[in-house]
Amino acid sequence: MRSLLTLLWWLIMVPLDALWAFPWTFITRRIDALYKSAMWIAKVGVRLAGVRTKIVGYDQLDLSRNYIFMSNHVSNLDPPLLIPLLPFRVTVMVKKELFKLPILGKAMLMADFVPIDRRNREAAVNSVHEAEQTVRRGLHMMVYPEGTRSRDGKLLPFKKGPFYLALETGVPIVPVTILGTETLMPKGKSFAKPGEVTVVFHSPVDPKDHPDREELMTVVRDAVASVLPVERRG
Numbered sequence: 001m002r003s004l005l006t007l008l009w010w011l012i013m014v015p016l017d018a019l020w021a022f023p024w025t026f027i028t029r030r031i032d033a034l035y036k037s038a039m040w041i042a043k044v045g046v047r048l049a050g051v052r053t054k055i056v057g058y059d060q061l062d063l064s065r066n067y068i069f070m071s072n073h074v075s076n077l078d079p080p081l082l083i084p085l086l087p088f089r090v091t092v093m094v095k096k097e098l099f100k101l102p103i104l105g106k107a108m109l110m111a112d113f114v115p116i117d118r119r120n121r122e123a124a125v126n127s128v129h130e131a132e133q134t135v136r137r138g139l140h141m142m143v144y145p146e147g148t149r150s151r152d153g154k155l156l157p158f159k160k161g162p163f164y165l166a167l168e169t170g171v172p173i174v175p176v177t178i179l180g181t182e183t184l185m186p187k188g189k190s191f192a193k194p195g196e197v198t199v200v201f202h203s204p205v206d207p208k209d210h211p212d213r214e215e216l217m218t219v220v221r222d223a224v225a226s227v228l229p230v231e232r233r234g
Helices: 002-028 032-048 078-085 096-100 104-110 121-136 161-169 213-225
Strands: 051-056 068-071 090-095 114-116 140-143 173-179 195-201
Touching: 002 032, 002 104, 032 051, 032 078, 032 104, 051 078, 068 078, 068 161, 068 213, 078 090, 078 140, 078 173, 078 195, 090 096, 090 121, 096 104, 096 114, 114 121, 121 140, 121 161, 140 161, 161 213, 173 213
Parallel strands: 051 195, 068 140, 068 173, 090 114, 090 140
Antiparallel strands: 173 195
């Protein structure tokens, strides 16, 4: 029943939101209203699915600063659960295939989301440069450094591109660990089961303190892995 209700919510609210928010965005040339309404739809959708969220470590963030959030990724539930938790506008690096979806693809472009082609190295490098310009404009960024969802919940090797982005911009990285979505909505499943998810925000990592990219990547990965069960640390 919850799955049906959640599906209906998305099917009804996304087109309704597009009907007013898209014209308003084109007229005003401001994305704020569309972004806020999309985040509200995502937040309510997660709640309708019966997913409860416990947040740890959020109070150590300086909300006046610019951050690059880097999280583990085990489920399609991760983005609609995590991004609405942040009280500021966040841009995301998203696989380019999603930009082909009607309505959603256009909305992501208008929100300055950055398409990335994981199969094309040159295109992926260009995406990192595009993300760099976005971050320099003052936006926060959400990155899944594994590059894809883990099938078994184990932490995958991190891609180097996001750490180049942090070093070039000097923007602190906030490691984030999501616990629970791997069982509520594992890769391959279309609907989430009710349950509790824990989101842990770790202490920000300043790239100026770790100018070597490999070292920076290790520090961030160790932070993300620190609260995972031992068998899932990869």
